[in-house]
Amino acid sequence: MSRLSAAVPPWLAHALRAQRGPVPWSAVVRGALAAGPLLLVAVLSGRTSVGVVAALGAMLAGINDRPGSRRAAVGRLGVPALAGAGGLLVGSYAGAHVGAVTLTLLLTVLGLLAGAVSAVGPVASGAGTQLLVAAAIGAGMPLPEPGWQRAVFFVVGAGWLLVLRLALPTPGATAGDYRFDGERDAVGGVYDAVAALLEAVGGPEAPGRRVALTAALDHAQDALGGPRLRPYASSAAERRLHAQYAAALPLAEAATALAWAGEAVPERAVEGPRRLAVAVRTSTHTGPLPAPSRSAPALRALDDALLHAADTFDRGGDDTALHTRRRTATSLARTVLGSAGREYGLRVALCFGAGVAVAQALHHARWYGSHSHWYWLPATAVFLVKPDLGPLASRVICRAAGTVLGAVLFAGFAALLPRPAGLVALVALCGALIPVATRHFAAQTAVVTVLVLCLVMVGGEPGASWSRIGETLLACAIVLLVGHLPALGQRGGGVRARLTHAAEAAHVYLAHVLDDGTTDDRAGRWTLRREAYRALAEARASIDLAAAELPALARHAEGTDEVAATLERLVDTTTACAVQLDDTGRLTPQHTERITALLDELAEGRERAGLVVKEGQALPVPLAG
Numbered sequence: 001m002s003r004l005s006a007a008v009p010p011w012l013a014h015a016l017r018a019q020r021g022p023v024p025w026s027a028v029v030r031g032a033l034a035a036g037p038l039l040l041v042a043v044l045s046g047r048t049s050v051g052v053v054a055a056l057g058a059m060l061a062g063i064n065d066r067p068g069s070r071r072a073a074v075g076r077l078g079v080p081a082l083a084g085a086g087g088l089l090v091g092s093y094a095g096a097h098v099g100a101v102t103l104t105l106l107l108t109v110l111g112l113l114a115g116a117v118s119a120v121g122p123v124a125s126g127a128g129t130q131l132l133v134a135a136a137i138g139a140g141m142p143l144p145e146p147g148w149q150r151a152v153f154f155v156v157g158a159g160w161l162l163v164l165r166l167a168l169p170t171p172g173a174t175a176g177d178y179r180f181d182g183e184r185d186a187v188g189g190v191y192d193a194v195a196a197l198l199e200a201v202g203g204p205e206a207p208g209r210r211v212a213l214t215a216a217l218d219h220a221q222d223a224l225g226g227p228r229l230r231p232y233a234s235s236a237a238e239r240r241l242h243a244q245y246a247a248a249l250p251l252a253e254a255a256t257a258l259a260w261a262g263e264a265v266p267e268r269a270v271e272g273p274r275r276l277a278v279a280v281r282t283s284t285h286t287g288p289l290p291a292p293s294r295s296a297p298a299l300r301a302l303d304d305a306l307l308h309a310a311d312t313f314d315r316g317g318d319d320t321a322l323h324t325r326r327r328t329a330t331s332l333a334r335t336v337l338g339s340a341g342r343e344y345g346l347r348v349a350l351c352f353g354a355g356v357a358v359a360q361a362l363h364h365a366r367w368y369g370s371h372s373h374w375y376w377l378p379a380t381a382v383f384l385v386k387p388d389l390g391p392l393a394s395r396v397i398c399r400a401a402g403t404v405l406g407a408v409l410f411a412g413f414a415a416l417l418p419r420p421a422g423l424v425a426l427v428a429l430c431g432a433l434i435p436v437a438t439r440h441f442a443a444q445t446a447v448v449t450v451l452v453l454c455l456v457m458v459g460g461e462p463g464a465s466w467s468r469i470g471e472t473l474l475a476c477a478i479v480l481l482v483g484h485l486p487a488l489g490q491r492g493g494g495v496r497a498r499l500t501h502a503a504e505a506a507h508v509y510l511a512h513v514l515d516d517g518t519t520d521d522r523a524g525r526w527t528l529r530r531e532a533y534r535a536l537a538e539a540r541a542s543i544d545l546a547a548a549e550l551p552a553l554a555r556h557a558e559g560t561d562e563v564a565a566t567l568e569r570l571v572d573t574t575t576a577c578a579v580q581l582d583d584t585g586r587l588t589p590q591h592t593e594r595i596t597a598l599l600d601e602l603a604e605g606r607e608r609a610g611l612v613v614k615e616g617q618a619l620p621v622p623l624a625g
Contacts, residue, residue: 010391010547010548010549010554011391011392011393011394011548011549011550012393012394012397013548014390014391014394014548015390015393015394015397015398015442017440018439018440018443019438019439019440020439021439023436024067024435024436026168026170027062027065027066027067027435028432028433028435028436029168029432030062030065030161030164030165030168030435031062031065031161031431031432031433031434031435032428032429032431032432033164033431034055034058034059034061034062034157034160034161034164034431035054035055035056035058035059035062035157035427035428035430035431035451036055036424036425036427036428036429036431037428038051038054038055038058038156038157038160039051039052039054039055039424039427039455039458040424040428042054043420043424043458048420048458048459048460049143049144049145049459050145050149050153051458052143052455052458052459053088053143053145053150053153053154053157054153054154054156054157054160055157055427055451055455056134056137056154056157056452056455057081057084057085057153057154057155057156057157057158057159058157058158058160058161058431059157059431059434059448059451059452060080060081060084060130060133060134060158061077061080061081061157061158061161061162062161062431062434062435063434063438063444063448064076064077064080064126065077065161065165065434065435066438067182068182068186068219068222068223069180069182069183069186069222069223069224069226070165070166070179070180070182070226071183071223071224071225071226071227072182072222072223072225072226073162073165073166073182073226074162074166074226074227075123075226075227076122076123076126077158077161077162077165078158078159078162079123079124079126079127080123080126080127080129080130080158081130081154081155081158081159081162082127082155083127083128083130083131083134084127084130084131084133084134084154084158085134085151085152085154085155086131086134086151087110087130087131087132087133087134087135087138088134088135088137088138088147088150088151088154089138089147089148089150089151090106090110090135090138091107091134091135091136091137091138091139091140091147092138092139092143092146092147092150092151093147094106094107094135094138094139095138095139095140096147100360100361100364103139103356103360104353104356104357104360105353107132107135107136107139107352107353107356107378108349108350108352108353108356109349110131110132110135110352111132111345111348111349111350111351111352111353111382112345112346112348112349113345114127114128114129114131114132114345114348115128115341115344115345115346115347115348115349115385116336116337116341116342116344116345117336117341118341118344118345118348118386119335119336119338119340119341119344119345119494119497120332120335120336122388125386125388128348129382129383129386132348132352132378132379132382133379133382133383134154136352136355136356136375136378136379136382137375137379138150139375140359140363140373140374140375141373141375141459142461143459169181170182180237180238180241182223183220183223183224183238183241184241184280184281184283185281186216186219186220186222186223186224187220187223187224187241187244187245187248187280188277188278188280188281189216189219189220189277190213190216190217190220190245190248190252190277191248191251191273191274191276191277191280192216192273192274192277193209193212193213193215193216193217193252194213194248194251194252194255194273195270195271195272195273195274195277196209196212196213197209197210197212197213197255197256197259198255198258198265198269198270198273198302199270200259201255201258201259201261201262201263201264201265202262202263202264202265203264206259206262207259207568209259210256210259210572211537211540213252213255213256214533214534214536214537215537217248217249217252217530217533218533218534218537220245220248221245221322221323221324221530221534224241224242224245224322225322225324239316239320240316241280242320242321242322243312243316243320244276244280244309244312244313245322246312246320246321246322246323247305247308247309247312247313248276248309249323249526249530250301250304250305250308250522250526251273251302251305251306251309253301253305253526253529253575253578253579254298254299254301254302254305254579255273255302256572256575256576257297257298257301257575257576257578257579257580258298258299258302259572260572260573260575260576261296261298261576263296265293265299265302266293268290268293269290269293269299269302271289271290272289272290272306272310273306275287275289276306276309276310276313279313280313285313285314286309286310286313286314289306289307289310297579297580297582297583297584298576298579300583301579301582301583321523323523323526323527323530324527324530324531325527325531335497338497339494339496339497340494340497340498343494344387344494347385347482347483348382348385350482350485351381351382351384351385351478351479351482351483352378352381352382352385354381354478354482355377355378355379355380355381355382355474355475355478356377356378358377358474358478359374359375359376359377359378359471360374362374362377373456373461373467376467376468376471376472377471377472377474377475378475380399380403380471380472380475380476381475381478381479383395383399383445384396384399384475384476384479385479385482385483387494387545388545389441390441390545390548391545391546391548391549391550391553392479392480392483392549392550392553393480393549393550394441394548395441395479396476396479396480397442398440398441398442398445399441399442399445399472399475399476400472400473400476401442401445402441402442402443402444402445402446402449403445403446403449403468403469403472404469405442405446405449406445406446406447406448406449406450406453406468407449407453407466407468407469409446409450410449410450410453410454411466413426413450414453414457419457419458420458423454423457423458424454424458426450426451426454427451427454427455427458430447430448430450430451430454431451433447434447434448434451449468453468483553484550484552484553494542495539495542495543495546495556495557495560496560498535498538498539498542499539499542499543499560499563499564499567501535501538501539502532502535502536502538502539502564502567503563503567503602503606504535505528505531505532505535505536506532506535506536506567506570506571506574508528508531508532509525509528509529509531509532509571509574510570510571510574510595512524512525512528513525513574513577513578513581514577522582525578529571529574529575529578532571532574533571536564536567536568536571539560539564539567540564540568543557543560543561543564544561546560547561559605559608562605562608563602563605563606566598566601566602566605567602569598570595570598570599570602573591573594573595573598574595576591577591577595
């Protein structure tokens with residue numbers, strides 16, 4: 001794949017690339033037990049339309065069913081499901097009581113709101129997507145139930161999958177309380193990532209391993225920090241996991257400082273974090289750890305952190321903080337109303353609104369025939385406009401290919417399978433395949449297309465298979481056109497907003513470390529370091545995505561990758577400074593010269609990339625040690 005990526009344009013290489021990893025068998029089992037059984041119960045009880053709505057709720061929740069902890073799954077599945085129920089309610093009543101023009105305007109405004117809110121984060125993005133998709137379905141799918149009943153059964157379907165997520169144990173998870181297997185795996189992954197970084201110190205793989213460590217820490221924070229009734233970890237097992245996560249932070253800091261120095265570390269230094277990872281996953285004691293090596297400040301910090309972690313594992317610890325700060329309403333509003341929210345909101349509104357307008361025109365012109373299923377076109381546009389599903393050209397190619405494949409497969413299945421039993425079984429099979437198909441957008445589209453067409457046919461609306469292809473191609477054309485319009489806010493606003501946030505986080509972290517009055521506040525320092533690295537990871541992901549767009553779009557993010565690379569080196573250097581100050585209380589000339597050079601490089605890079613530095617946000621210049 002690497003040779004292929006070098007031989008084809010980035011936008012095409014992205015369309016051909018698929019994620020790799022083990023099969024998520026727990027999610028496969030949940031998918032098989034969600035939409036299919038719900039539809040079966042409804043068919044047997046004579047309430048088929050209710051089962052269709054519940055199965056749609058379970059299907060959309062299944063798309064968001066990703067690896068992680070049960071606590072994090074409550075927000076990741078529950079919030080979008082509630083938003084989808086709200087969209088279904090609004091769409092059902094609007095579709096029944098207003099005309100085509102008013103409906104188009106209403107759904108366009110809804111798209112503007114959902115798009116702007118999606119800039120907040122992944123859960124908000126999922127909620128915005130389900131809100132709009134469900135609104136289109138509610139307005140366009142002919143169902144006998146009133147809108148409030150549709151919303152209730154939609155939540156029931158998604159809630160059933162969430163119940164399965166919370167209740168079913170993970171296959172193979174036999175250590176400790178199975179309710180926390182996701183947290184254990186996430187925390188163990190942090191220690192494994194520390195070991196991998198230490199192993200790569202001094203080699204070309206070290207930068208990539210440092211990025212992997214950031215991803216592991218982000219994942220662990222998310223797994224441990226899901227919604228809770230109490231503001232603290234209430235059980236002994238959960239408090240222990242929180243303490244083990246907190247004990248990994250100084251290890252990660254020391255490992256980053258060693259990677260910055262670039263001198264290979266002794267092999268025995270790698271063994272300690274690996275044993276800690278095993279101890280987390282098996283809920284056992286660490287046993288004897290390798291002998292220390294204290295020849296440099298970062299090695300001394302690593303040894304101290306390792307001893308502290310071992311003591312935490314054996315005796316328990318009282319540091320259960322996740323070293324993260326809750327976002328305030330003001331910061332959330334600033335994100336929604338900022339450049340990223342405005343730009344994405346306008347694009348979603350135009351794509352969704354144009355999709356509704358075209359679909360309504362075709363519907364009233366009887367292009368669909370006697371069946372009212374115009375909702376497919378705007379719902380497709382919603383998925384196509386989502387940037388977290390890949391670059392624009394990649395999304396369009398994958399969606400078109402996946403829809404054609406799904407329609408062809410469904411036509412074959414529909415001709416062979418008995419009705420409705422065979423279609424119900426096919427819904428269960430597609431539900432099981434969704435967690436695997438999410439690795440590639442085309443595969444996910446094919447599976448979802450088959451599942452939705454099954455639901456449509458079971459609900460008494462036959463003959464919709466081939467028209468889906470034409471509607472999908474129309475949606476692709478709309479999104480391609482809107483995606484290349486020149487005057488929708490600042491182009492590349494999402495990339496610049498995230499990069500500016502990352503620069504601000506780096507500024508706060510560096511100022512904290514260089515301030516002699518706060519160097520003893522390690523908890524505060526770890527919080528700021530986590531925020532800086534998380535912001536950098538989000539900015540880097542956005543930049544990589546923008547770089548894989550078509551040239552007309554990719555050029556708006558030119559130069560931002562260089563700024564991100566400089567920020568990464570600056571934050572790594574700041575971490576090395578923190579470790580140095582802990583050990584000796586003063587910086588070496590190497591540290592100060594490196595920071596000064598990076599600050600100059602950053603100022604030049606931000607100017608070239610067109611990133612504005614607000615007054616009062618200039619990064620501090622360190623004092624010589």
